[in-house]
Amino acid sequence: MTDQTTHAVAFTPEDLPTARSFFQPHRIVMMLVFAAFVVCVAVFMRWDWLPRYLPRLGWGILVSLVMLFSTAILGFLLAVPIGLAQVTGPWFFKLPAKVFCTVIRGTPLLLQLWLLYYGLGSLFPQFPAIRQSFLWPYLREAWPYGVAALTISFAAYEGEVMRGAFAGVPAGELEAAKAYGMSRWTMFRRIWLPRAIHRALPTLNGETVLQLKSTPLVATITVVDVYAVISKVRQETFLTYEPLLLLALIYMCLTGILVVAFRTFENRIPTRGA
Amino acid sequence: MASDSIVNWSLLALSAPGWGGVLLQGFVNSIQIAIGGFALGLTLGVGGAFGKLYGGPILRDLLECYTTVVRAVPELVLILLLYYAGTDLLNQLLALFSIGPVDISGLMAGIFVIGVVQGAYSTEVLRGAIKAVPAGQIEAARAYGMSPLKVLRRITLPAMLPYAIPGLSNLWLIATKDTALLAVVGFSELTLVTRQAAGTTKAYLLFFLAAGALYLALTLVSNIFIGMLERHARRGFAEQR
Numbered sequence: 001m002t003d004q005t006t007h008a009v010a011f012t013p014e015d016l017p018t019a020r021s022f023f024q025p026h027r028i029v030m031m032l033v034f035a036a037f038v039v040c041v042a043v044f045m046r047w048d049w050l051p052r053y054l055p056r057l058g059w060g061i062l063v064s065l066v067m068l069f070s071t072a073i074l075g076f077l078l079a080v081p082i083g084l085a086q087v088t089g090p091w092f093f094k095l096p097a098k099v100f101c102t103v104i105r106g107t108p109l110l111l112q113l114w115l116l117y118y119g120l121g122s123l124f125p126q127f128p129a130i131r132q133s134f135l136w137p138y139l140r141e142a143w144p145y146g147v148a149a150l151t152i153s154f155a156a157y158e159g160e161v162m163r164g165a166f167a168g169v170p171a172g173e174l175e176a177a178k179a180y181g182m183s184r185w186t187m188f189r190r191i192w193l194p195r196a197i198h199r200a201l202p203t204l205n206g207e208t209v210l211q212l213k214s215t216p217l218v219a220t221i222t223v224v225d226v227y228a229v230i231s232k233v234r235q236e237t238f239l240t241y242e243p244l245l246l247l248a249l250i251y252m253c254l255t256g257i258l259v260v261a262f263r264t265f266e267n268r269i270p271t272r273g274a
Numbered sequence: 275m276a277s278d279s280i281v282n283w284s285l286l287a288l289s290a291p292g293w294g295g296v297l298l299q300g301f302v303n304s305i306q307i308a309i310g311g312f313a314l315g316l317t318l319g320v321g322g323a324f325g326k327l328y329g330g331p332i333l334r335d336l337l338e339c340y341t342t343v344v345r346a347v348p349e350l351v352l353i354l355l356l357y358y359a360g361t362d363l364l365n366q367l368l369a370l371f372s373i374g375p376v377d378i379s380g381l382m383a384g385i386f387v388i389g390v391v392q393g394a395y396s397t398e399v400l401r402g403a404i405k406a407v408p409a410g411q412i413e414a415a416r417a418y419g420m421s422p423l424k425v426l427r428r429i430t431l432p433a434m435l436p437y438a439i440p441g442l443s444n445l446w447l448i449a450t451k452d453t454a455l456l457a458v459v460g461f462s463e464l465t466l467v468t469r470q471a472a473g474t475t476k477a478y479l480l481f482f483l484a485a486g487a488l489y490l491a492l493t494l495v496s497n498i499f500i501g502m503l504e505r506h507a508r509r510g511f512a513e514q515r
Contacts, residue, residue, distance in 0.1 A: 005444040008398035011345040026331050106493035107486045108454035111465050115482035122478045213348040220458060244355045248347045255346040
């Protein structure tokens, strides 16, 4: 996915409003209308279930965030070799990396998740060796499959981004590093990787927001994240809109916090000009 | 089950005992929703992009809210909200005109839901593409006395196309994959049908891999057409890279 598309699909730091722009006359009126709407929602809809479920909701948000960060970090660690292999690798590295990216990016995440959970999950118990291994207690749970599917998906999308980022580092910088007598590894560690990450950072932010938007899928394989908690609320209280509106609000807040954090992080990296 | 060979291919047979026909029907449903949703999203996107660029301050802020919400909330949640809210609102509207409630077909609901989500994405893509058109071209068209609609039809839309096609083609691929999310609201598209087939026959890997191959084939075929379209739209541009 290109930069432009990630921006179009995920909320990114460029979209954050500035403090000053809030106080235009028409915006104040619109905010008043919105506040009235919020008050109506709070008064006329049923929220009496909220206190009962609050602890579970908090736990669910935590599970969602753990899912997000663990898979984003693991996925990124996988994405660096995948991107690098596509840029410099010999064909027997290049080809599998390319095929991996194409296949994962060409199929829906929900399908991959179900393939891992139902497919592999039904295959594993047939092998006594796996049943007796130390991994078995984990393989009987749902979350390892969720983590695996989300990690693979993030690695594929991010691998493509890192490929572009590695290829985009100016050749002169690498030649300069070589002229300084750096070994290949030092050059990679000091110049190539940091410059590539810097170039990929805006897209990386977008991809992380997209990853947050993918996490509720794990609820379909019985991982109890915030989405699953809300589904439970809907089943038990027979309410349709209230829990879903709250869920949308929770995700908007999470996205907002994530994006603000990214902007702070991005601003701390010194750049030329600006 | 598959005792004589490792893979029981007869499960994929097109006629009744096999599930191949059901799978293909689900695939057709998925493609229909993707096409419908993408087209609806494109329509919303053209309107949204022009509203954001040339609209008044209130329209612009409302559109900003729309795109922000869609880009910040998971598609799965939006699909559930729109699915219930959309059908509810329609039935209440019909009740207002004292027409009894109608059963909204899953296909229509699916297209509506995917379309609204895609609308926000394509608003952003098209807005970026329109901004990339040199301002002088649009000013020249205005100076010739063209009406806004004529400027849109003759200048802005054709001139922005090369800039928009990479983004829009990605959105098409996203649309095809987002149809899988409709499985969660119980619409029988490819992913849900696959799960039903797999659950019935217990051949999970076979069916999920088959469905994956279908999705992948759709993506690869789309990529070929996208490449052709892109070359066509970029003719006359200086070769990049």
